[in-house]
Amino acid sequence: xxxxxxxxxxxxxxxxxxxxxxxxxxxxxxxxxxxxxxxxxxxxxxxxxxxxxxxxxxxxxxxxxxxxxxxxxxxxxxxxxxxxxxxxxxxxxxxxxxxxxxxxxxxxxxxxxxxxxxxxxxxxxxxxxxxxxxxxxxxxxxxxxxxxxxxxxxxxxxxxxxxxxxxxxxxxxxxxxxxxxxxxxxxxxxxxxx
Numbered sequence: 001x002x003x004x005x006x007x008x009x010x011x012x013x014x015x016x017x018x019x020x021x022x023x024x025x026x027x028x029x030x031x032x033x034x035x036x037x038x039x040x041x042x043x044x045x046x047x048x049x050x051x052x053x054x055x056x057x058x059x060x061x062x063x064x065x066x067x068x069x070x071x072x073x074x075x076x077x078x079x080x081x082x083x084x085x086x087x088x089x090x091x092x093x094x095x096x097x098x099x100x101x102x103x104x105x106x107x108x109x110x111x112x113x114x115x116x117x118x119x120x121x122x123x124x125x126x127x128x129x130x131x132x133x134x135x136x137x138x139x140x141x142x143x144x145x146x147x148x149x150x151x152x153x154x155x156x157x158x159x160x161x162x163x164x165x166x167x168x169x170x171x172x173x174x175x176x177x178x179x180x181x182x183x184x185x186x187x188x189x190x191x192x193x194x
Contacts, residue, residue, distance in 0.1 A: 004121040004180035006138055007191055011171070015040060015132040016116035020076065020106035023093040029104045031132070034072030039163040040132065041156075043075045044114060044124040044181065045105075047095045048086035050145050051178035052122050056099055058140065058151045059123070063102040070164060073103035078114035079122070079182040081107075087182070114181055115189045121178040127159050127169070135163055138173040 019030040079087040096105040127136035136159035143149040159169040
């Protein structure tokens with residue numbers, strides 16, 4: 001396990017477009033699906049990473065808490081499933097169903113979506129406003145496996161509340177930390193040292 005921080009994509013960056021398939025429903029999911037929402041949260045997660053396992057219940061709770069709010073949420077797994085079978089689409093489907101995710105979980109087989117978002121770790125969070133400009137990127141909260149801090153989702157939830165209430169998100173944002181995205185051989189992006 002390589003401990004990796006977020007790249008901290010510059011605030012104000014436009015949300016990159018994507019079109020992926022929801023592993024549960026088999027339906028296409030794209031940026032345009034959320035066009036009518038005031039905010040959009042894009043999360044890069046996977047199944048095998050201990051950092052995601054540490055927060056997965058909080059992610060499911062976040063989805064439930066905001067299901068009737070003016071925010072679109074999508075989770076994406078970009079890991080090399082050949083090397084990490086727990087991150088295969090069928091395994092991700094089991095994860096989404098067992099955790100009762102209320103948002104789509106998509107598989108980024110080519111890893112191109114992870115690259116366009118400069119995702120580096122799991123979990124990695126990107127929150128966009130109504131104009132689809134990046135207003136928050138970084139950690140869910142400061143809990144990590146083994147540090148005995150409670151998983152509250154405080155940092156990400158504060159940013160979401162700010163956007164939904166027409167306030168700016170706090171500019172002081174801490175990087176998320178987790179396992180590095182498992183790039184296919186020869187596919188690691190330049191920003192990741194590939």
